[in-house]
Amino acid sequence: MTDIPSSDRFNEEKSVFTVRGSDTPDIDAGVAAIRNVLKTLPARPGVYRMQDARGDVLYVGKARALKNRVANYTQIARLPKRLSRMVAQTRSMTIVTTNSEAEALLLEAQLIKRYRPPYNVLLRDDKSFPFILLREDHDFPRIQKHRGARRAKGQYFGPFASAGSVTRTLNALQKLFLLRSCTDSFFANRDRPCLLYQIKRCSAPCVGRIDEDAYGELVGDAKSFLTGKSTQVQKKLGEAMSAAAEAMDFELAAIYRDRLRALTFIQGSQAINAEGVADADVFALDTKAGTVCIQAFFIRGGQNWGHRAFFPAHVQDVPEPEVLASFLMQFYEEVPPPRLVLVGDAPSEAELLCEALSERAGRKVQIKVPQRGEQRKLMEQARRNAREALDRRLAESTTQGRILQEMAELFELEGPPDRIEVYDNSHIMGTNAIGAMIVAGPEGFRKGSYRKFNIKRAETRPGDDFAMMREVLERRFARLEREDPERRSGEWPDLLLIDGGKGQVSAVCSVLEEMGVQDVPVVGISKGPDRNAGREHFHLPDGRESMLPMNSPLLFHLQRLRDEAHRFAIGAHRAKRAASLTKSPLDDIPGIGPARKKALLMHFGTARAVRSASLADLERAPGVSKAMAQAIHDHFHAAG
16 A cells, blocks of 8 residues: 655645734735745645634645646635635745645645644544454454554454444354454453353354364454355355254254344345445535535445445535535545445546545545446435435524524523533542533534543642632633633633532632633533432522523533533543552652562562661662662652
8 A cells, every 4th residue: 555645744845935914814915925925836736725824724725736726816806705715814825745636635635634724624523433353463363343543463344334333243243253352361361261152252262162273264254244245154154054953953053043143133234225336435415504414325345334424514605526525535534445436426626536545545446426227326325315414414403503592592691602611520539630621512512622620739629629610710711811812713612511509600700700701601500409400500600590491402401511521520530540549659759660660569569668668678679779769768758
Protein backbone atom coordinates (compact mmCIF):
# COMPACT_ATOMS: atom_id res chain seq x y z
CA MET A 1 0.00 0.00 0.00
CA THR A 2 1.31 3.46 -0.79
CA ASP A 3 1.98 5.91 1.99
CA ILE A 4 -0.76 8.41 2.71
CA PRO A 5 0.70 11.92 2.42
CA SER A 6 1.05 13.57 5.77
CA SER A 7 0.99 17.34 6.14
CA ASP A 8 4.11 17.05 8.30
CA ARG A 9 6.04 15.93 5.20
CA PHE A 10 5.59 19.34 3.64
CA ASN A 11 6.83 21.56 6.45
CA GLU A 12 9.99 22.51 4.55
CA GLU A 13 7.93 23.79 1.62
CA LYS A 14 5.48 25.65 3.80
CA SER A 15 5.36 29.44 3.57
CA VAL A 16 3.09 31.95 5.29
CA PHE A 17 2.14 35.21 3.60
CA THR A 18 0.45 37.68 5.89
CA VAL A 19 -1.25 41.05 5.65
CA ARG A 20 -2.35 42.15 9.07
CA GLY A 21 -5.51 44.14 9.52
CA SER A 22 -8.51 44.62 11.73
CA ASP A 23 -10.30 41.64 13.25
CA THR A 24 -13.57 42.86 11.76
CA PRO A 25 -14.59 41.53 8.33
CA ASP A 26 -13.23 43.77 5.56
CA ILE A 27 -13.50 42.63 1.95
CA ASP A 28 -10.74 44.99 0.77
CA ALA A 29 -8.29 43.81 3.43
CA GLY A 30 -9.08 40.20 2.56
CA VAL A 31 -8.50 40.75 -1.16
CA ALA A 32 -5.24 42.61 -0.37
CA ALA A 33 -3.98 39.65 1.68
CA ILE A 34 -4.78 37.24 -1.14
CA ARG A 35 -3.14 39.45 -3.79
CA ASN A 36 -0.02 39.65 -1.66
CA VAL A 37 0.16 35.85 -1.72
CA LEU A 38 -0.35 35.76 -5.49
CA LYS A 39 2.89 37.69 -6.11
CA THR A 40 5.03 34.65 -5.26
CA LEU A 41 2.53 31.81 -5.70
CA PRO A 42 3.64 29.00 -8.07
CA ALA A 43 1.41 27.41 -10.72
CA ARG A 44 1.86 23.99 -9.09
CA PRO A 45 -0.53 21.55 -7.40
CA GLY A 46 -1.00 22.11 -3.71
CA VAL A 47 -3.20 23.02 -0.77
CA TYR A 48 -3.98 26.48 0.60
CA ARG A 49 -5.40 27.56 3.95
CA MET A 50 -7.30 30.82 4.47
CA GLN A 51 -6.76 32.26 7.96
CA ASP A 52 -8.28 35.13 9.89
CA ALA A 53 -6.44 37.81 11.88
CA ARG A 54 -5.95 35.43 14.81
CA GLY A 55 -4.51 32.69 12.61
CA ASP A 56 -7.58 30.45 12.88
CA VAL A 57 -8.19 28.43 9.72
CA LEU A 58 -11.28 29.54 7.79
CA TYR A 59 -11.05 27.29 4.77
CA VAL A 60 -8.85 24.56 3.28
CA GLY A 61 -8.77 24.07 -0.48
CA LYS A 62 -6.72 22.21 -3.08
CA ALA A 63 -5.75 23.17 -6.61
CA ARG A 64 -4.15 21.77 -9.74
CA ALA A 65 -2.48 25.17 -10.24
CA LEU A 66 -2.37 27.17 -7.01
CA LYS A 67 -1.84 30.55 -8.68
CA ASN A 68 -4.90 30.19 -10.92
CA ARG A 69 -7.16 28.84 -8.17
CA VAL A 70 -6.28 31.42 -5.51
CA ALA A 71 -6.62 34.26 -8.05
CA ASN A 72 -10.34 33.42 -8.32
CA TYR A 73 -10.88 34.66 -4.76
CA THR A 74 -10.01 38.20 -5.83
CA GLN A 75 -12.98 38.21 -8.26
CA ILE A 76 -15.54 39.05 -5.57
CA ALA A 77 -18.44 39.57 -7.97
CA ARG A 78 -18.17 35.96 -9.14
CA LEU A 79 -18.04 34.40 -5.68
CA PRO A 80 -21.08 33.03 -3.82
CA LYS A 81 -22.00 34.84 -0.60
CA ARG A 82 -20.44 32.12 1.53
CA LEU A 83 -17.01 32.58 -0.03
CA SER A 84 -17.35 36.37 -0.06
CA ARG A 85 -17.79 36.28 3.72
CA MET A 86 -14.73 34.06 3.97
CA VAL A 87 -12.60 36.46 1.89
CA ALA A 88 -13.73 39.36 4.08
CA GLN A 89 -12.35 37.55 7.14
CA THR A 90 -9.11 36.39 5.48
CA ARG A 91 -5.92 38.08 6.68
CA SER A 92 -3.28 35.45 5.86
CA MET A 93 -2.74 32.27 3.88
CA THR A 94 -0.60 29.16 4.24
CA ILE A 95 0.51 27.39 1.08
CA VAL A 96 1.71 23.78 0.78
CA THR A 97 2.83 22.48 -2.62
CA THR A 98 2.44 18.81 -3.59
CA ASN A 99 3.60 16.58 -6.42
CA SER A 100 0.15 15.99 -7.91
CA GLU A 101 -3.45 17.09 -7.62
CA ALA A 102 -4.43 13.68 -6.22
CA GLU A 103 -1.86 14.09 -3.45
CA ALA A 104 -3.25 17.57 -2.80
CA LEU A 105 -6.75 16.10 -2.49
CA LEU A 106 -5.55 13.58 0.12
CA LEU A 107 -3.75 16.30 2.07
CA GLU A 108 -6.80 18.56 1.90
CA ALA A 109 -8.93 15.87 3.58
CA GLN A 110 -6.33 15.49 6.36
CA LEU A 111 -6.19 19.23 7.03
CA ILE A 112 -9.97 19.59 7.03
CA LYS A 113 -10.18 16.86 9.65
CA ARG A 114 -7.42 18.50 11.71
CA TYR A 115 -8.64 22.11 11.63
CA ARG A 116 -12.42 21.68 11.01
CA PRO A 117 -12.72 25.05 9.22
CA PRO A 118 -16.07 26.84 9.31
CA TYR A 119 -16.29 27.28 5.51
CA ASN A 120 -15.59 23.66 4.54
CA VAL A 121 -18.17 20.90 4.35
CA LEU A 122 -17.54 18.83 7.50
CA LEU A 123 -18.26 15.21 8.28
CA ARG A 124 -19.75 15.57 11.77
CA ASP A 125 -19.58 11.91 12.79
CA ASP A 126 -15.89 11.17 12.23
CA LYS A 127 -15.48 8.51 14.90
CA SER A 128 -13.52 5.48 13.80
CA PHE A 129 -15.59 2.56 12.56
CA PRO A 130 -15.39 -0.86 14.24
CA PHE A 131 -13.93 -3.85 12.41
CA ILE A 132 -13.70 -7.56 13.13
CA LEU A 133 -10.04 -8.54 13.46
CA LEU A 134 -8.86 -12.12 13.00
CA ARG A 135 -5.37 -11.96 14.51
CA GLU A 136 -2.62 -14.07 12.99
CA ASP A 137 0.23 -13.50 15.46
CA HIS A 138 -0.55 -16.65 17.48
CA ASP A 139 -0.73 -20.38 16.80
CA PHE A 140 -4.43 -20.19 17.72
CA PRO A 141 -5.75 -16.97 16.08
CA ARG A 142 -8.08 -14.77 18.09
CA ILE A 143 -11.24 -13.05 16.81
CA GLN A 144 -12.05 -9.64 18.28
CA LYS A 145 -13.58 -6.21 17.76
CA HIS A 146 -11.12 -3.54 16.66
CA ARG A 147 -11.10 0.25 16.33
CA GLY A 148 -8.38 2.68 15.42
CA ALA A 149 -5.02 2.17 13.72
CA ARG A 150 -4.62 -1.20 12.03
CA ARG A 151 -1.22 -2.16 13.45
CA ALA A 152 -1.93 -5.71 14.64
CA LYS A 153 -1.03 -8.54 12.28
CA GLY A 154 -4.12 -10.22 10.92
CA GLN A 155 -7.12 -9.82 8.62
CA TYR A 156 -9.62 -7.00 9.11
CA PHE A 157 -13.25 -7.37 8.10
CA GLY A 158 -15.58 -4.40 7.92
CA PRO A 159 -16.31 -1.60 8.43
CA PHE A 160 -19.41 -2.16 10.52
CA ALA A 161 -21.90 0.64 10.96
CA SER A 162 -21.91 0.54 14.76
CA ALA A 163 -20.40 -1.17 17.79
CA GLY A 164 -23.72 -2.90 18.36
CA SER A 165 -23.78 -4.48 14.91
CA VAL A 166 -20.20 -5.76 15.20
CA THR A 167 -20.86 -7.13 18.70
CA ARG A 168 -23.95 -9.03 17.55
CA THR A 169 -22.04 -10.43 14.59
CA LEU A 170 -19.09 -11.40 16.80
CA ASN A 171 -21.38 -13.27 19.19
CA ALA A 172 -22.88 -15.19 16.31
CA LEU A 173 -19.45 -15.90 14.80
CA GLN A 174 -18.25 -17.31 18.13
CA LYS A 175 -21.19 -19.70 18.18
CA LEU A 176 -20.60 -20.58 14.54
CA PHE A 177 -16.82 -21.07 14.44
CA LEU A 178 -15.91 -21.49 18.15
CA LEU A 179 -12.88 -19.21 17.85
CA ARG A 180 -11.28 -17.83 20.99
CA SER A 181 -11.76 -14.16 21.94
CA CYS A 182 -9.53 -14.07 25.05
CA THR A 183 -6.24 -12.21 25.36
CA ASP A 184 -2.94 -14.02 24.90
CA SER A 185 -2.08 -13.70 28.62
CA PHE A 186 -5.46 -15.15 29.64
CA PHE A 187 -4.96 -17.95 27.10
CA ALA A 188 -1.48 -18.79 28.42
CA ASN A 189 -2.55 -19.07 32.06
CA ARG A 190 -5.60 -21.34 31.75
CA ASP A 191 -5.60 -24.83 33.25
CA ARG A 192 -9.27 -25.57 32.61
CA PRO A 193 -11.86 -24.34 30.06
CA CYS A 194 -13.60 -21.03 30.74
CA LEU A 195 -17.33 -20.32 30.67
CA LEU A 196 -17.35 -19.66 26.89
CA TYR A 197 -16.46 -23.31 26.33
CA GLN A 198 -19.28 -24.41 28.61
CA ILE A 199 -21.84 -22.37 26.63
CA LYS A 200 -20.43 -23.64 23.30
CA ARG A 201 -18.91 -20.37 22.11
CA CYS A 202 -15.26 -21.46 22.16
CA SER A 203 -13.41 -24.68 21.32
CA ALA A 204 -11.00 -24.27 24.30
CA PRO A 205 -7.65 -24.48 22.49
CA CYS A 206 -6.07 -23.06 25.67
CA VAL A 207 -6.35 -26.46 27.42
CA GLY A 208 -5.97 -28.71 24.39
CA ARG A 209 -9.63 -29.52 23.75
CA ILE A 210 -8.85 -28.96 20.04
CA ASP A 211 -5.54 -29.38 18.23
CA GLU A 212 -3.86 -26.79 16.03
CA ASP A 213 -4.91 -28.39 12.72
CA ALA A 214 -8.57 -28.68 13.66
CA TYR A 215 -8.54 -25.10 15.00
CA GLY A 216 -6.91 -23.97 11.76
CA GLU A 217 -9.81 -25.52 9.86
CA LEU A 218 -12.25 -23.45 11.93
CA VAL A 219 -10.19 -20.34 11.16
CA GLY A 220 -10.33 -21.19 7.45
CA ASP A 221 -14.11 -21.57 7.63
CA ALA A 222 -14.39 -18.18 9.35
CA LYS A 223 -12.31 -16.53 6.63
CA SER A 224 -14.43 -18.17 3.95
CA PHE A 225 -17.61 -16.92 5.55
CA LEU A 226 -16.34 -13.37 6.11
CA THR A 227 -15.17 -13.13 2.50
CA GLY A 228 -18.60 -14.05 1.13
CA LYS A 229 -18.48 -17.84 0.86
CA SER A 230 -21.27 -18.47 3.37
CA THR A 231 -22.99 -21.03 1.11
CA GLN A 232 -19.85 -23.15 1.10
CA VAL A 233 -19.68 -23.04 4.91
CA GLN A 234 -23.38 -23.81 5.22
CA LYS A 235 -23.04 -26.86 2.96
CA LYS A 236 -20.05 -28.14 4.94
CA LEU A 237 -21.87 -27.81 8.29
CA GLY A 238 -24.99 -29.46 6.90
CA GLU A 239 -22.98 -32.45 5.66
CA ALA A 240 -21.18 -32.75 9.01
CA MET A 241 -24.51 -32.68 10.91
CA SER A 242 -25.98 -35.38 8.67
CA ALA A 243 -22.88 -37.57 9.05
CA ALA A 244 -22.98 -37.24 12.85
CA ALA A 245 -26.67 -38.12 12.93
CA GLU A 246 -26.12 -41.19 10.76
CA ALA A 247 -23.33 -42.29 13.10
CA MET A 248 -25.79 -41.95 16.01
CA ASP A 249 -23.60 -39.23 17.55
CA PHE A 250 -26.53 -36.99 18.36
CA GLU A 251 -24.57 -34.76 20.74
CA LEU A 252 -22.15 -33.83 17.94
CA ALA A 253 -25.07 -33.45 15.53
CA ALA A 254 -26.68 -31.00 17.97
CA ILE A 255 -23.47 -28.94 18.06
CA TYR A 256 -23.49 -28.69 14.26
CA ARG A 257 -27.20 -27.84 14.35
CA ASP A 258 -26.53 -24.93 16.76
CA ARG A 259 -23.73 -23.67 14.52
CA LEU A 260 -26.06 -23.79 11.53
CA ARG A 261 -28.59 -21.74 13.49
CA ALA A 262 -25.92 -19.15 14.21
CA LEU A 263 -25.15 -19.00 10.49
CA THR A 264 -28.83 -18.58 9.70
CA PHE A 265 -29.04 -15.74 12.25
CA ILE A 266 -26.21 -13.84 10.56
CA GLN A 267 -27.72 -14.37 7.12
CA GLY A 268 -31.15 -13.38 8.37
CA SER A 269 -29.80 -10.15 9.87
CA GLN A 270 -28.82 -8.95 6.39
CA ALA A 271 -31.71 -6.49 6.12
CA ILE A 272 -30.37 -5.24 2.79
CA ASN A 273 -30.24 -7.50 -0.24
CA ALA A 274 -26.68 -7.26 -1.56
CA GLU A 275 -26.97 -9.99 -4.17
CA GLY A 276 -24.57 -9.47 -7.03
CA VAL A 277 -22.41 -6.99 -5.06
CA ALA A 278 -19.24 -8.39 -3.49
CA ASP A 279 -17.33 -5.53 -1.84
CA ALA A 280 -18.79 -2.04 -2.12
CA ASP A 281 -19.83 1.04 -0.20
CA VAL A 282 -23.13 2.58 -1.27
CA PHE A 283 -23.84 6.30 -0.78
CA ALA A 284 -27.13 8.06 -1.52
CA LEU A 285 -27.67 11.78 -0.91
CA ASP A 286 -30.91 13.59 -0.18
CA THR A 287 -31.49 17.21 0.79
CA LYS A 288 -34.39 19.16 2.24
CA ALA A 289 -34.75 22.51 4.03
CA GLY A 290 -31.01 23.20 3.90
CA THR A 291 -30.11 19.85 5.51
CA VAL A 292 -28.20 17.13 3.69
CA CYS A 293 -28.37 13.42 4.54
CA ILE A 294 -25.97 10.86 3.09
CA GLN A 295 -27.01 7.27 3.66
CA ALA A 296 -24.19 4.70 3.60
CA PHE A 297 -24.45 0.91 3.20
CA PHE A 298 -21.36 -1.25 3.82
CA ILE A 299 -21.26 -4.43 1.72
CA ARG A 300 -18.38 -6.86 2.23
CA GLY A 301 -18.18 -10.38 0.83
CA GLY A 302 -21.74 -10.01 -0.45
CA GLN A 303 -22.96 -9.40 3.11
CA ASN A 304 -24.41 -6.26 4.63
CA TRP A 305 -22.26 -5.03 7.52
CA GLY A 306 -24.76 -2.32 8.45
CA HIS A 307 -25.80 1.14 7.37
CA ARG A 308 -25.60 4.63 8.80
CA ALA A 309 -26.94 8.09 7.99
CA PHE A 310 -24.58 11.08 8.01
CA PHE A 311 -25.53 14.74 8.18
CA PRO A 312 -22.60 16.90 6.98
CA ALA A 313 -22.26 20.41 8.40
CA HIS A 314 -21.62 23.73 6.59
CA VAL A 315 -23.50 22.69 3.45
CA GLN A 316 -25.45 25.90 2.84
CA ASP A 317 -25.00 27.17 -0.74
CA VAL A 318 -22.66 24.25 -1.55
CA PRO A 319 -23.64 22.24 -4.67
CA GLU A 320 -24.60 18.63 -3.98
CA PRO A 321 -21.78 17.10 -6.11
CA GLU A 322 -19.25 19.14 -4.12
CA VAL A 323 -20.82 18.08 -0.80
CA LEU A 324 -20.61 14.42 -1.83
CA ALA A 325 -17.00 14.73 -3.01
CA SER A 326 -15.88 16.41 0.20
CA PHE A 327 -17.77 13.86 2.28
CA LEU A 328 -16.17 10.91 0.48
CA MET A 329 -12.63 12.19 0.95
CA GLN A 330 -13.16 12.84 4.67
CA PHE A 331 -14.95 9.51 5.12
CA TYR A 332 -12.09 7.54 3.57
CA GLU A 333 -9.52 9.41 5.64
CA GLU A 334 -10.02 6.68 8.29
CA VAL A 335 -11.83 3.85 6.46
CA PRO A 336 -9.99 1.87 3.75
CA PRO A 337 -11.95 2.25 0.49
CA PRO A 338 -13.32 -0.90 -1.23
CA ARG A 339 -12.79 -1.60 -4.89
CA LEU A 340 -16.23 -0.25 -5.77
CA VAL A 341 -18.01 2.87 -4.48
CA LEU A 342 -21.61 3.21 -5.65
CA VAL A 343 -23.17 6.69 -5.62
CA GLY A 344 -26.59 7.97 -6.60
CA ASP A 345 -25.17 10.92 -8.53
CA ALA A 346 -21.62 11.60 -9.63
CA PRO A 347 -19.54 13.71 -7.20
CA SER A 348 -17.53 16.63 -8.49
CA GLU A 349 -14.14 15.70 -9.96
CA ALA A 350 -15.04 11.99 -9.88
CA GLU A 351 -11.96 10.93 -11.87
CA LEU A 352 -9.65 12.78 -9.49
CA LEU A 353 -11.45 11.19 -6.54
CA CYS A 354 -10.87 7.75 -8.05
CA GLU A 355 -7.19 8.53 -8.52
CA ALA A 356 -6.78 9.79 -4.93
CA LEU A 357 -8.66 6.85 -3.39
CA SER A 358 -6.71 4.38 -5.53
CA GLU A 359 -3.48 5.97 -4.30
CA ARG A 360 -4.67 5.64 -0.71
CA ALA A 361 -5.77 2.01 -1.12
CA GLY A 362 -2.79 0.89 -3.19
CA ARG A 363 -5.12 -0.60 -5.82
CA LYS A 364 -7.76 0.56 -8.27
CA VAL A 365 -10.92 2.08 -6.76
CA GLN A 366 -13.93 2.73 -9.01
CA ILE A 367 -16.71 5.26 -8.36
CA LYS A 368 -19.84 4.26 -10.25
CA VAL A 369 -23.40 5.52 -10.71
CA PRO A 370 -25.44 2.30 -11.23
CA GLN A 371 -27.99 2.42 -14.03
CA ARG A 372 -29.61 -1.02 -13.97
CA GLY A 373 -29.72 -4.42 -12.30
CA GLU A 374 -29.11 -5.34 -8.66
CA GLN A 375 -26.78 -2.40 -8.09
CA ARG A 376 -29.54 -0.02 -9.20
CA LYS A 377 -32.01 -1.69 -6.82
CA LEU A 378 -29.52 -1.36 -4.00
CA MET A 379 -29.06 2.33 -4.78
CA GLU A 380 -32.82 2.92 -4.80
CA GLN A 381 -33.01 1.31 -1.37
CA ALA A 382 -30.23 3.61 -0.15
CA ARG A 383 -32.08 6.64 -1.57
CA ARG A 384 -35.25 5.63 0.25
CA ASN A 385 -33.34 5.21 3.50
CA ALA A 386 -31.68 8.61 3.04
CA ARG A 387 -35.05 10.27 2.47
CA GLU A 388 -36.60 8.61 5.52
CA ALA A 389 -33.59 9.41 7.74
CA LEU A 390 -33.73 13.04 6.65
CA ASP A 391 -37.46 13.26 7.43
CA ARG A 392 -36.82 11.82 10.89
CA ARG A 393 -33.96 14.26 11.45
CA LEU A 394 -36.06 17.26 10.48
CA ALA A 395 -38.95 16.08 12.66
CA GLU A 396 -36.57 15.62 15.61
CA SER A 397 -34.96 19.01 15.05
CA THR A 398 -38.38 20.64 14.93
CA THR A 399 -39.29 19.00 18.25
CA GLN A 400 -35.89 19.90 19.70
CA GLY A 401 -36.35 23.48 18.51
CA ARG A 402 -39.67 23.72 20.36
CA ILE A 403 -38.07 22.31 23.52
CA LEU A 404 -35.19 24.80 23.41
CA GLN A 405 -37.60 27.66 22.75
CA GLU A 406 -39.66 26.58 25.76
CA MET A 407 -36.45 26.37 27.80
CA ALA A 408 -35.58 29.94 26.77
CA GLU A 409 -38.99 31.15 27.89
CA LEU A 410 -38.89 29.27 31.21
CA PHE A 411 -35.41 30.50 32.16
CA GLU A 412 -35.83 33.94 30.53
CA LEU A 413 -32.96 33.52 28.08
CA GLU A 414 -32.39 35.82 25.12
CA GLY A 415 -33.10 32.95 22.72
CA PRO A 416 -32.89 29.18 22.36
CA PRO A 417 -29.48 28.14 23.76
CA ASP A 418 -26.91 26.77 21.31
CA ARG A 419 -24.42 25.60 23.94
CA ILE A 420 -25.59 24.25 27.30
CA GLU A 421 -22.98 23.27 29.89
CA VAL A 422 -24.01 21.01 32.77
CA TYR A 423 -21.82 20.59 35.86
CA ASP A 424 -21.69 17.94 38.56
CA ASN A 425 -19.23 16.67 41.20
CA SER A 426 -18.45 13.17 42.37
CA HIS A 427 -16.43 11.88 45.35
CA ILE A 428 -16.59 9.49 48.30
CA MET A 429 -16.05 11.25 51.62
CA GLY A 430 -13.97 13.82 49.78
CA THR A 431 -11.55 11.30 48.23
CA ASN A 432 -10.78 11.07 44.50
CA ALA A 433 -12.89 14.17 43.93
CA ILE A 434 -13.82 14.95 40.34
CA GLY A 435 -15.72 17.82 38.74
CA ALA A 436 -17.43 17.09 35.42
CA MET A 437 -18.79 19.21 32.59
CA ILE A 438 -20.92 17.92 29.74
CA VAL A 439 -22.04 19.97 26.74
CA ALA A 440 -25.26 19.77 24.73
CA GLY A 441 -26.64 21.70 21.77
CA PRO A 442 -29.58 21.56 19.38
CA GLU A 443 -28.10 18.46 17.74
CA GLY A 444 -27.65 16.57 21.03
CA PHE A 445 -24.70 15.81 23.28
CA ARG A 446 -21.31 17.11 22.13
CA LYS A 447 -19.16 14.43 23.71
CA GLY A 448 -15.97 15.79 22.20
CA SER A 449 -16.43 18.87 24.41
CA TYR A 450 -16.87 16.99 27.69
CA ARG A 451 -14.30 17.87 30.36
CA LYS A 452 -13.34 16.46 33.76
CA PHE A 453 -11.54 18.39 36.48
CA ASN A 454 -9.34 16.78 39.11
CA ILE A 455 -9.98 18.70 42.33
CA LYS A 456 -6.46 19.60 43.42
CA ARG A 457 -6.36 22.96 45.19
CA ALA A 458 -5.16 22.84 48.77
CA GLU A 459 -7.84 25.30 49.88
CA THR A 460 -10.65 23.09 48.56
CA ARG A 461 -11.68 21.11 51.61
CA PRO A 462 -12.45 17.42 51.00
CA GLY A 463 -16.17 16.84 50.64
CA ASP A 464 -17.04 20.56 50.32
CA ASP A 465 -19.28 20.52 47.24
CA PHE A 466 -19.53 24.32 47.12
CA ALA A 467 -15.73 24.71 47.16
CA MET A 468 -15.39 21.98 44.50
CA MET A 469 -17.85 23.75 42.23
CA ARG A 470 -16.02 27.04 42.82
CA GLU A 471 -12.72 25.49 41.75
CA VAL A 472 -14.24 23.91 38.65
CA LEU A 473 -15.93 27.12 37.50
CA GLU A 474 -12.90 29.31 38.23
CA ARG A 475 -10.65 27.05 36.17
CA ARG A 476 -13.18 26.73 33.35
CA PHE A 477 -13.88 30.44 32.94
CA ALA A 478 -10.29 31.54 33.56
CA ARG A 479 -9.33 29.44 30.55
CA LEU A 480 -12.18 30.85 28.47
CA GLU A 481 -11.14 34.41 29.34
CA ARG A 482 -7.54 33.60 28.46
CA GLU A 483 -8.16 31.74 25.18
CA ASP A 484 -11.27 33.44 23.83
CA PRO A 485 -11.85 36.81 25.51
CA GLU A 486 -13.88 38.11 22.56
CA ARG A 487 -16.17 35.06 22.51
CA ARG A 488 -15.71 34.23 18.86
CA SER A 489 -15.05 30.50 19.06
CA GLY A 490 -18.51 29.37 20.15
CA GLU A 491 -17.03 27.86 23.34
CA TRP A 492 -18.81 30.26 25.69
CA PRO A 493 -22.00 28.74 27.13
CA ASP A 494 -25.46 30.18 26.63
CA LEU A 495 -26.68 28.44 29.79
CA LEU A 496 -25.12 26.78 32.85
CA LEU A 497 -27.10 23.97 34.44
CA ILE A 498 -25.94 23.04 37.93
CA ASP A 499 -26.88 19.85 39.74
CA GLY A 500 -27.93 21.44 43.02
CA GLY A 501 -30.22 23.90 44.72
CA LYS A 502 -30.04 27.46 45.98
CA GLY A 503 -26.68 27.03 47.66
CA GLN A 504 -24.94 25.71 44.57
CA VAL A 505 -26.51 28.40 42.36
CA SER A 506 -25.41 31.10 44.80
CA ALA A 507 -21.85 29.71 44.87
CA VAL A 508 -21.66 29.61 41.07
CA CYS A 509 -23.04 33.12 40.69
CA SER A 510 -20.51 34.49 43.17
CA VAL A 511 -17.66 32.88 41.21
CA LEU A 512 -18.89 34.35 37.93
CA GLU A 513 -19.36 37.75 39.50
CA GLU A 514 -15.81 37.74 40.89
CA MET A 515 -14.50 36.87 37.42
CA GLY A 516 -16.52 39.63 35.76
CA VAL A 517 -18.80 37.22 33.89
CA GLN A 518 -22.26 38.67 34.25
CA ASP A 519 -24.10 37.56 31.13
CA VAL A 520 -24.07 33.75 31.42
CA PRO A 521 -27.42 32.49 32.79
CA VAL A 522 -27.28 29.96 35.64
CA VAL A 523 -30.02 27.50 36.63
CA GLY A 524 -29.89 24.88 39.39
CA ILE A 525 -31.74 21.53 39.25
CA SER A 526 -32.61 19.88 42.55
CA LYS A 527 -34.66 16.81 43.33
CA GLY A 528 -38.04 17.45 44.87
CA PRO A 529 -39.55 15.95 48.03
CA ASP A 530 -38.23 12.46 48.75
CA ARG A 531 -35.83 13.00 45.80
CA ASN A 532 -38.45 11.78 43.36
CA ALA A 533 -37.69 12.16 39.67
CA GLY A 534 -40.42 14.24 38.02
CA ARG A 535 -40.73 16.68 40.92
CA GLU A 536 -37.51 18.59 40.26
CA HIS A 537 -37.24 22.22 41.29
CA PHE A 538 -35.45 24.73 39.04
CA HIS A 539 -33.65 27.52 40.88
CA LEU A 540 -32.88 30.91 39.34
CA PRO A 541 -30.18 33.26 40.71
CA ASP A 542 -32.78 35.72 42.05
CA GLY A 543 -34.25 33.07 44.34
CA ARG A 544 -37.27 32.15 42.24
CA GLU A 545 -38.17 28.48 41.86
CA SER A 546 -40.32 26.69 39.30
CA MET A 547 -41.53 23.20 38.48
CA LEU A 548 -42.72 21.54 35.29
CA PRO A 549 -45.59 19.10 34.73
CA MET A 550 -44.48 15.48 35.08
CA ASN A 551 -45.31 14.76 31.42
CA SER A 552 -43.49 17.82 30.05
CA PRO A 553 -41.04 17.12 27.18
CA LEU A 554 -38.86 19.95 28.51
CA LEU A 555 -38.69 18.25 31.92
CA PHE A 556 -37.61 14.98 30.28
CA HIS A 557 -34.93 16.88 28.33
CA LEU A 558 -33.58 18.61 31.43
CA GLN A 559 -33.57 15.33 33.37
CA ARG A 560 -31.61 13.73 30.56
CA LEU A 561 -29.03 16.52 30.65
CA ARG A 562 -28.68 16.24 34.42
CA ASP A 563 -28.44 12.44 34.32
CA GLU A 564 -25.77 12.54 31.59
CA ALA A 565 -23.64 14.90 33.73
CA HIS A 566 -24.14 12.57 36.69
CA ARG A 567 -23.15 9.53 34.63
CA PHE A 568 -20.02 11.23 33.29
CA ALA A 569 -18.97 12.47 36.74
CA ILE A 570 -19.42 9.05 38.37
CA GLY A 571 -17.52 7.35 35.53
CA ALA A 572 -14.59 9.75 35.88
CA HIS A 573 -14.58 9.32 39.67
CA ARG A 574 -14.57 5.52 39.41
CA ALA A 575 -11.69 5.61 36.93
CA LYS A 576 -9.69 7.87 39.25
CA ARG A 577 -10.47 5.67 42.25
CA ALA A 578 -9.40 2.53 40.37
CA ALA A 579 -6.13 4.20 39.40
CA SER A 580 -5.49 5.26 42.99
CA LEU A 581 -5.75 1.65 44.18
CA THR A 582 -2.61 0.79 42.22
CA LYS A 583 -0.73 3.97 43.11
CA SER A 584 2.27 3.65 45.44
CA PRO A 585 3.79 6.31 47.76
CA LEU A 586 7.06 5.59 45.94
CA ASP A 587 5.58 7.07 42.73
CA ASP A 588 5.86 10.58 44.20
CA ILE A 589 9.61 10.41 44.89
CA PRO A 590 11.67 12.22 42.21
CA GLY A 591 14.15 9.88 40.51
CA ILE A 592 12.33 6.67 41.39
CA GLY A 593 11.43 4.84 38.19
CA PRO A 594 9.76 1.46 37.68
CA ALA A 595 13.00 -0.53 38.01
CA ARG A 596 14.18 1.12 41.23
CA LYS A 597 10.66 0.99 42.66
CA LYS A 598 10.54 -2.75 41.98
CA ALA A 599 13.98 -3.23 43.61
CA LEU A 600 12.89 -1.37 46.75
CA LEU A 601 9.67 -3.36 47.05
CA MET A 602 11.52 -6.64 46.52
CA HIS A 603 14.00 -5.70 49.24
CA PHE A 604 11.63 -4.22 51.86
CA GLY A 605 8.42 -6.04 50.96
CA THR A 606 6.00 -3.09 51.12
CA ALA A 607 5.93 0.64 50.50
CA ARG A 608 5.15 1.15 54.22
CA ALA A 609 8.38 -0.65 55.09
CA VAL A 610 10.28 1.66 52.75
CA ARG A 611 8.66 4.67 54.43
CA SER A 612 9.70 3.52 57.91
CA ALA A 613 13.22 2.35 56.94
CA SER A 614 16.21 4.11 58.42
CA LEU A 615 18.77 5.88 56.28
CA ALA A 616 21.28 3.06 56.89
CA ASP A 617 18.71 0.44 55.80
CA LEU A 618 17.97 2.39 52.62
CA GLU A 619 21.67 2.64 51.78
CA ARG A 620 21.96 -1.15 51.98
CA ALA A 621 19.14 -1.71 49.46
CA PRO A 622 20.34 -2.98 46.05
CA GLY A 623 20.59 -0.33 43.35
CA VAL A 624 20.19 2.59 45.78
CA SER A 625 23.06 5.03 46.08
CA LYS A 626 23.76 7.10 49.20
CA ALA A 627 22.37 10.20 47.50
CA MET A 628 19.20 8.36 46.47
CA ALA A 629 18.81 6.85 49.94
CA GLN A 630 19.07 10.35 51.42
CA ALA A 631 16.46 11.65 48.93
CA ILE A 632 14.03 8.83 49.81
CA HIS A 633 14.55 9.37 53.53
CA ASP A 634 14.11 13.15 53.22
CA HIS A 635 10.97 12.73 51.12
CA PHE A 636 9.16 10.63 53.71
CA HIS A 637 10.55 12.64 56.62
CA ALA A 638 9.33 15.92 55.10
CA ALA A 639 5.98 14.36 54.24
CA GLY A 640 5.61 12.99 57.73
